[in-house]
Amino acid sequence: MSHTAVVDSKTAWAGDNNSPFGAGYGKLMMWFFLMSDALSFTGFLAAYGFYRHSYGDIWPSAENVFTHFPFMHGHHPLLYVALMTFILIMSSVTMVLAVEAGHRMDKKGVIKWMFWTIVGGLIFVGSQAWEWYHFIHGTELGAIELGIGTYTLPDGTVEHTQGIIARWADESKQALLLPWREVATDNTSAYLQLTGQAMQDAVAGGHEVYGANLTHNEYGHPLFGDFFFFITGFHGTHVFSGVVLNFIIFVNVIMGTYQKRGHYEMVEKVGLYWHFVDLVWVFVFTFFYLV
Amino acid sequence: MSTHHHHHEDFLFKYIFSTDHKMISKQFLITGFTMGFIGLVMSTLFRLQLGWPGESFEMVELLMGSWQENGIMAPDKYLALVTMHGTIMVFFLLTAGLSGTFSNLLIPLQIGARDMASGFLNMLSYWFFFLSSVLMLISLFVEGGAASAGWTIYPPLSALPQAIPGSGAGMTLWLFSMAIFIVSSLLGSLNYIVTIFNMRTKGMSMTRLPLTIWAFLFTAIIGVLSFPVLLSAALLLVMDRMFGTSFYLSDIYIGGQVLDHAGGSPILFEHLFWFLGHPEVYIVLLPALGITSEIISTMARKPIFGYRAMIGSMMAIGFLSFIVWGHHMFVTGMNPFLGAVFTFTTLLIAIPSAVKVFNYITTLWKGNIVYSPATLFSVGLVSTFITGGVTGLVLGNSALDINVHDTYFVVGHFHIVMGLSAIFGMFAGVYHWFPKLFGRMMNNKLGNLHFWTTIASAYGVFFPMHFLGLAGVPRRYYTNSEFPLFDNMVDINEFVSTFAVIALVAQLIFMFNFIYSAFRGPRAPQNPWKGTTLEWTTPVEHIHGNWYGEIPAVYRWPYDYSKVDENGEFLYGDDYIMQTTPMGENENDGGH
Amino acid sequence: MTVVIVIAVLLVIVTGVQLLKIAELRAKSKGENIWEVKEKDGKFQASLMIVFLIAYMAYFFWQIYAWGDRVLPEPASEHGVPYDFLLNLTLGIISSVFVLTHIFLLYFAYKYAYSAKRKAYHFAHSNKLELIWTIVPSLALTVLILFGLNNWNKIMKPVPAETEHVLLELTGQQFTWTARYAGEDKKLGRSHVTLIEGANATGVDATDEFAKDDKIVKGEFHLPVNVPVQFVFRSIDIIHSAYMPHFRSQMNCVPGVKTQFNFVPTKTTAEMREITGNKDFNYILLCNKICGAAHYNMQMDIVVESKEDYEKWLAEQKSFVE
Incomplete structure (x- = not known):
């Protein structure tokens, strides 16, 4: 069985155990x-x-x-x-x-x-x-998976919050970052935040998520x-x-x-x-x- | 590839774990036909339900037990039968059974090789197929029954056991069986491609290959490229079913609770599935078309018309088959622009198909046709390919598909092209190459009877379905008697089911002929059909390595039938010239 | 009973075997091979090809005669008219191709049966012929594609917001349909599966202002004639498909995704009853994607009536808030 035999295109496709690809x-x-x-x-x-x-x-x-x-x-x-x-x-x-x-x-x-x-x-x-x-x-911070509810974006669209992951902005846990941005199509604009009472309601209505598995991740x-x-x-x-x-x-x-x-x-x-x-x-x- | 001369082979390695391509081809044939028969019985059973809904069939209860309590089929078991019928027929009979048998039998024999490139991988390919078949059959007996979401197993129905019992253990076994089936198919295809490229005998250039080999080559390449995507689709489905992922599932409320899956889309599954699913039907069809080219040419004592056009059209069909999958998804709500693109590519694929049909007809024109059962089935294939193919023009046009998608119009279309054309190719191949498979001849009269009863009853089953579809009757319906709208379809359903039973009985003629002839048929001569190709130069009894002594060299293309000299006399004295006959001094080779 | 059948089958098999053996011996005694196709047997099979041609064509035309009127009646929607035109055009073209090619195929199969006196004509290729039968089908297909795509683009465009229309959501689930009309505010209220509870079977969000005047209807839904209806399709469990054959309308209902389709009904139920001659006729919505055991019985009636009758009916329906 030849392996690196030199084959040209004329003989390659012609049979006699030649490989077209040599x-x-x-x-x-x-x-x-x-x-x-x-x-x-x-x-x-x-x-x-x-x-x-x-x-x-x-x-x-x-x-x-x-x-x-x-x-x-x-x-x-x-x-x-x-x-x-x-x-x-x-x-x-x-x-x-x-x-x-x-x-x-x-x-x-x-x-x-x-x-x-x-x-x-x-x-x-x-x-x-x-x-x-x-x-x-x-x-260590983990994240909060939000519960049933809605959130109104700046442009008026209403999003369901069920299952959405909100991450802590920093260790102080003063603000939750939502996955939506202030300007929808601009990847550089800041993430929308939940602070104060809205943040506490979200924490109460949702549950903490640490790490990742196949059904949830933080x-x-x-x-x-x-x-x-x-x-x-x-x-x-x-x-x-x-x-x-x-x-x-x-x-x-x-x-x-x-x-x-x-x-x-x-x-x-x-x-x-x-x-x-x-x-x-x-x-x-x-x-x-x-x- | 050296031949190993075994002086003593024990039973295990000669028959069970043989690495000889001829034995493996018979293994594929037997397993394929067995599965096919089971699939055929399943369809007859549910046709009984559809033809006479609600009627009690006590005899069937003997066979089906709790699936047919009081003689009446249960609705979810109806769906299980429909699913398994489709799965078994498409994959086990028409893919493994058809390709596995004829690629294995004919590739080494027709290209002039001692065996496949790797007999070991070839043997594995068969045994994985066998294992896959066993698993698929076991799935009929598990709790909840066999998979029941249609052979297309769309999630969420196929992902959720709460949606239908068959989506429990039955669906799991289905997925395991198919994963192993895909491995088997890939191993086989790799072997076929590499053998065809690397192991042709002296003088067998690519353009001297019989069209069967070209067909098997394209089929194998399509398989290598498309089956892995089914594997991806199936693996993601396994993840959703067993590990709670959300690849295909989102926003589901079932069994009184909201499921924890979010973000997935069932449409993704459809894209991945049909990316295989469409090329799959050409994997089913191309070998049958290649076989028909060969048989029509041999039996009409005429070269196949347009050899290069036939190769080109198979290549075009193979290529186009990868860019038409969306025509199964016109009404899924995908972007209408995509729908337009797929309409365009789908109607394009009609062109090479038409070219093939016209070439077959032209081959018959001014031929001198010998009518064996193989010839009949080959002519029958052209008829069914036309009949089934033209309705594709309705279905492929997105605007028209809106009202016929998932109706009996589709069922009629794909059964005529697959359930008739492809199986006719398989039957033709069996009748024609029976001497190479078993060294004996099948009975022609029984074969002819088999053909006429089959084609008549099969058209009786599938043609009326176009009318059912145009009347709006959906497919996969347990009964059509729930809607006053379909009350006037009762006699059509009875008509179809009656012919389904007749078609089943007709296949018994074949079974009898096949089994009798394999054991007691008259011994075959060297070249019963006076064919030009290399398989007819090998000894009738099987030997490892296929030829005693040297492998013959080849000097001409395989279609030198009825070649005449200036006086109109046959060159070399007969209406065929073997590929092994060297060219005469003044002979014109026509560019081959 | 089973035993009788088994024995009968065995007897048939044994008889068959004996008959075959006899046939082989007969052939041998005449010095022939049983498997060789004799010229007269070949000619007989060839003549069957002509019989088959006649029988198959007769069968085809008989079906059209016997069942041709069972197909769907004339379209009940605006786009149904060009749809039916294109369908009939396509069916006409393919039927002609079907008949013509079969005549050639089966006539040749008959005429050129083997005769030792003839020779086949060694004719291996013709570029001219290949070109003809590549170009002619391409032209026919181009016509069909252009027609089809033109229709497709029109059909799939949603109803423009300013046009007066009925906005109707159809939710599919195992094994029933629920219809929800947008109320006076012309907007459908939000919905989510997590809100499904008790009577709120499709999860409408009660806190949404727009939901308050939505009207939810089961069993049958009504449409005003000659007014476009914009459908929104949902599913709460698995894939279903909303098939309304009389309106030439079908769209999958997919969980997690909202799909749309629209049409203009042009014939009232009363009119259709006259046309079909069936006084019990009703338009119907069927499920057309395998969805489980009762897939075959997932339906909803559709009534098309005059605008006044429709508004009267709608006013009687309870709104979501009630």
Whole structure:
């Protein structure tokens, strides 16, 4: 079974076991599988986009939610996620280096670079778990989920308050921030507030929410939490399975399986999967955290 | 791909866990037909209810137990039957049964390969399908009954057990079964695509592939791209059902209380579902169209007319199928501009379909047609494809869909294109390639009888539905007797149900012929239909690796039927030239 | 009884097997293969194709004759008229295509049955023909698309606020409909499922000024003839669909989303009774999206009457506050 044979377009489509893409069947299968997996993620991101668009003005802002950095106090919006992203991308780089070493049949090189790829993957999964922990745990302040009632916006529209999350403006707990802004379409205008008696009524009529689960979260709309868990969870599962696959192949490399076989194509195949996982993360990171 | 010469294969690996594509194709066929028969019985049962509402059918109570107390079907069990019928027929019979059988059987044989690229993944693909079938059947027996929200399982009905009993355990099993089914389908499709690209024999360029292979290739690509989105839709539904999320649910008051879900939209589910759902019907149809091209050409002793146009139209249908899904959602209240876009793309898809029909008819023109049962079913497919296809022009036009959406007009349309065209393709394929499947021949007279009784009774079942739809009769109604408006539909319903029973009986002829012939049919010769393609060069008895010795090389396209020289005499002495025959010195290859 | 049937079935099967064996032996004794299609058998099947053509076309026309008048009567709404025109135009086009293509298909299938004396004509492609039957359908489709989209845009536009109209909310739930008229203030009061309690079955917000004069009606709702009615559709549990076939009107009712549709009724119930010759005729609202066990019986009558009669009827209905 040829894998990297040189094929030109005339012979490629002509049969005789030539691949039109110059790739062996295993690699081709991996490409098509990745295409189908890409569509699963597309389905989820499309669903996310659907709601993000519908609830655009009241959707929580990721930079207000993901502000923690391990072992450091203070407010570091999206810094840790950025670090995670950097680490995952670097692990793709080390993977490329592993594949390149494989092309030269450099067993030691493959071992070295695959090792760092696995380490990068594990750090990412661990970090994601840490993010989940903090997301679920929530802030000390928490938020108030409002009860039945209505609130009239400056432009006259009346909104139902049932289920709406109102966050404390600061530790003094003097004002509750509503998800609606003073000027509806202007993302820079301030959030509307409840103070004084109106605030106390809201606290009495609602209930406190700390942290996040699949039905409520203190950051805002329930779907924000739902999508966070589901999309990062689905992606995290892929990363974890990628780490497991990489580890199995890593062991095989050490045992000399591919050196004996005469090629490191298996490393290439899991490399493809790993790059895919990385690429999906770039999309998730962009659409979920940045946009 | 090396062949492993097993000197002794135990029963387990030869039959049960075989990795040989020919055995796997038979496994798909048997499981597919078994599920199909169960689906057919279900439809006959609920047609009894619809034809004679409220009448007691004691005999049916024997079969259905508490679902048919005192001989009368319960309304929610009616919906369970309708749901399971649709699910089983669309997925288990017409997707796995049709594609699984013929892609597996024909791809290696017709492209000149020893087996599929990965026999192991192929074997897994079948066993996941089997497991999925078992789970789906088990769901009939759980508490609350089988899923009952229609095969389209829209939430919130499918998300809330309080809304209908079948949305409890039955729906959970449905979702698990379908998740495994999707895995099976993906594994199969990956194999088919990669085998077709990488493992063609010498001389088998892409433009020398039989149209069956092109059809299976496009079908597999569509499947790889569309089934994952169903998986997404189903996973989000599982989350809503089991973990309290609100992806599809919002503002619901049911069973005396307000549910805790907020913010979701059932319309999102519809978008995700139909993004698969529409390509799915082409996954069902394209293999049947490919099979018909092959059989009409072979049996008419004539090249298929417009080989490249046929490939182009399949490609166009495949591509367009991804951008028409909204035509299932015209009346959901989505933005009317979207409705306009989808009307435009939907009516576009009629064009390549029309091209195919005209090409089939032109292939028959001035042919020399041999009438086996396969030929009959292929001609029948063209008839049903026309009949069912044209009503798509009414449904695809958003303004017209308003009054016929979810009525029997739709039911008539999709049954004629899927329940007739696609199944006719499957029957045609079985009759034609029975010798390759079982090394024996089916009985022609019984096959002919099967065809005529089936097409007559099937048109008897589905054609009147257009009138029911134009009269405003909605689908998925347990009975039409609650509305004085539909009192004048009683005789039409009886007409339809009578033919449904006849159609069921007609299939028994096929079952008998199939089972008898598989065991005791006359032994098949090397090339009973005098076809040009490579599968007829393999030995009649199955061997691993398909050919003794070298795989033959190919020198021409597969449609050199009735090729004549300047004197009007057949080249090489007969009305067909095998692909393995090298081109003559002065022979014109017509650009193939 | 079951035993008898089982035995009968077994006997039929055994007989079948024996008959097949006999047929095979007969063929063998004549030195033939039973599976080979003999020319005269082929010609017989071909002749059945013509029989089928005649029978199928006759069946088609018979259905139109026998059941053609059972379809919906003439439209009872303003947009129903161009709707029916486009529908009939489309049905006319597709019926012609249906008949013509079947004639070609089945006639060729008959005429070109196998004969050892003939040869098939090796004719593999013609760009000219492909172009013809790509362009002709495209033209026909363009006409249908343009007509259709023109109608669609008109039908889906909400009634402009300034035009006099009836504003009516229909709420679907398992398994009944509730209608709510906006009162004199021409606005519907707010509603939310969390406010559903007892008699307030659709969750109307009693604190909303606009809700106070809304009128809630069950069982049947009335419409004035020749006045546009703007519907707002809701559901409080699962997806339903408000289907009013006589008015050529349908729109899904989705929980969490408000959908809209509008039409102008043009025929009173009394007029329609005359047209259909059925003195018990009533317009009807049906549920048309699978919604559970009693989906088949979720209905509400609709009465279309003169404006005076309508206003009289409306005045008799209780407002929300009562």
